[in-house]
Amino acid sequence: MITSSPLRNGTIPWAMVGGGQGSQIGYIHRSAALRDGNFQLVAGAFDIDAERGRTFGQSLGLQAERCYDNYQALFNAESQRADGIRAVSIATPNGTHFAICKAAIEAGIHVVCEKPLCFTTAEAEELLALSKQHQRVVGVTYGYAGHQLIEQAREMIARGDLGDIRIVQMQFAHGFHNEAVELANPATRWRVDPKFAGPSYVLGDVGTHPLYLSEVMLPELKIQRLMCSRQSFVKSRAPLEDNAFTIMEYEGGAIGYVWSCAVNAGSMHGQKIRVIGSKASLEWWDERPNQMSYEIQGQPLQVLERGMGYLHPAALHDDRIGGGHPEGLFEAWSNLYYRFALAMEATDAGDATALAMLRYPDIHAGIEGVRWVENCVRSADAGATWVDYV
Template sequence: MEPIRWGIVGGGEGSSIGYIHRSAATRDGYFRLTCGAFDINPERGKRFGMQLGLEESRCYASYVEMFRNESFRRDGIEAVTIATPNATHYEICRAALERNLHVICEKPLCLTSREAEELLKLAKERNRVVGVMFGYAGHQMIEQARRMVEAGELGEIRIIKAEFAHGGLSAAEDARNESLKWRLNPQVVGPSFVLADLGIHPLYLIRAIAPGLNIKRISCRRQSVVKSRAPLEDNAFVLMEYDNGAVASMWVSAVNAGSQHGLRIRIVGSKASIEWSAETPNILSFEPASGSPRVLRRGMPELYPSAMAEDRISGGHSEGLFEAWSNLYRRFAIAIRGKAFSLHEPSWYPDIEDGANAVTWIEKCLESSNQDGRWVKYESCV
């Protein structure tokens, strides 16, 4: 298909997230980077954009200037990625939608459910796609897990155990790292640290793998293990109950000393269980109630066709985060263009409703935690 004319806000020089976005979006040729507002320092942003091969006139000082100028061009952008700190997501996403641009936004979508409701309404009015970058959902074995649940291979879902607990900020002095400092500033990240930064990833994986489950109520306890981080939490425990009677527990932490990453999810059904870890993303453990456990591997012919459709290299080789993000950008492109490329093309992607649900979940977790873990009713803003 014709590449989508695409720009980026943020993600400039030295940004690892910006690099992943650019690599993933352009890998399959579905997006073409044509402009950007890469940095709060206009000169540095312009220099960086030109290093990427962009025209000097399309390396903008701000997103406001970029959206305005691009709207007057016959070859102006059709979509934009927002790769800036949390507190700016709402205003940039709103401005993009008002210019009739499709949006791919870093998580969280925004900071409050009121903001989420406004973005939902605007996206619907303008008929624009808004994708939220829950990047781990692009791994091939997440698609496999989703199809296994859909096919009834696990039976009725009963128990979910999820965690995203790394040790990257175990000590107070870790926050001196300039690339991490902003994550501990409430004015930049909002009222939550690890729930908003880490917790919504396994939350969305549950939703992606078992979309038929709906949360009924939540209980949360959160801590500032490093006391200077208060009121932001660096550790939290969340319990959830679903409408089918299933229960879930989640641990999210930035003080799990020694853990390099720590994202994993286990889903237990009446017939079988599955387990997946982001540190070994190319395998999915399948453990039936009767019979021998199996390890399903990426790229093998026994996988569901929609999982194989996302295979990028032959089986036996490892695939990683770049491939997962590329799969999601491929899905975003399909949604934006409104067409599928093959019979088994995956059609789901983390959309604005998923982003809004995550924002509501964060608020409910904070509400519960502020009442010493009291169970609170979960009501989505969607």
């Protein structure tokens, strides 16, 4: 169980770029990072409007001189301070991620970044090379990957409880953008503008989330080829899609399916993953995160509950409040930030053994998300044809 044990080398001084006043995701980052006391927010460049960002930072208790006009000033000044930041979280529009990540790594700062890391695999590979050169951690916030039942599913699949894996069915299909809400909502507007969002909307914004869950549960599955069809049901969003279907063939014969959607009218969140084997199936839904369905052919449905002693030790390690109490998004995000902190500490200490024992959505996960979106867009734009996964 996670009990907020302090890091061996003390709290990590931490900053944010973006995530300012009115940012829901900024609040989630801060809540998760600060929960266990492993990070201390000491600086930030919170807003494209420098004065508004400075006011917001001071409302969080930061010193005025450590509320910076932009990320360049933040990294330059903090890298020269004896008590400067060691890590930064990036919660800005997609089109800025690559430049900010690159600048942070080059300044010797660990990074936690919203997805996507960037727009192209070439840019992602450049960030990987820089992270290795400067020995910096890059984490990606696939938030629900920190939920303990994802660990339970991974262990059950690995020990063969499901048999041979045949089908992986994934979706993230909500309904909150079933109309052109971006006309009145600036927080949504940039997500459907290629200049800021990149080559896709829902493929990168929601589809990569269940895709990463599948990578955690099924690390041996490798995509061989895929076919993607995407649509802009709200026509003003074209060429970006608000709905997409992706079929994948894996090496070894299994198949996968991802439904990425923002126009599933009536759906609250709709992120689910179902793994079907030759003997049994598992299903997890983030709106009911404390239960996972386990269905063995010919037997009654079983519901596995979070926090119970019959779960695998790897799942119980991520437990925070014991069985029976509900956990969800904030606990999952806090677990990720806990792992990010341990990875940063191990990296700074040169402890390769400790680092190798940690699993978290790292830069390789970020690269794979970018690669998947690129291949989906390539397939869709070629008329929903099969393309080799490159």
